[in-house]
Amino acid sequence: MKHEKLLELILDKLDNIEKQQQEMKTEQQTMKKELCKRLDSIEKSQKGIQQYVIYADDTFKKFEEDHKFIERLKKAIGE
Template sequence: MEQEKILSMILSKLDNIEKDQKEMKKEQQKMNNRFDKLEQGQEVIKKDIKEIKSIQKTIQEFMLSTEKAIEKYEQDHIFIEKFKKVAGE
């Protein structure tokens, strides 16, 4: 009878160990899934940053060309005003 109790306790412990191992595997899988999602999110963020940098560069180029156009406009305006004075004399 005593041996049966011991055997029953051992089997019970083994069952508990198996259950714990299954739970640990489930938790590990959940963690792996979370990690995969984080990696995917990181890739999306990297892609977005590259796009933002490209857009920023385009905006900078636009601003520089606009600045040059304004300078050219100002020079042309000065020339036209001088030309008007000379033509008016």
């Protein structure tokens, strides 16, 4: 009788451990999905920033070219 009670307690403990492991696994999977979503969002933001920098650089180069042209035009008109 005493052994049966002890065996039952051990089995209950093992069952609880299995349930906790399953809960932890589920939580880990949920966290992984959330992390992947956030990483995708960061990657998209990073690409957007990269495009902005490229376009800003191109715009600045065009501005410099226009400025040089205007300065040459002023100089030509002034002569």
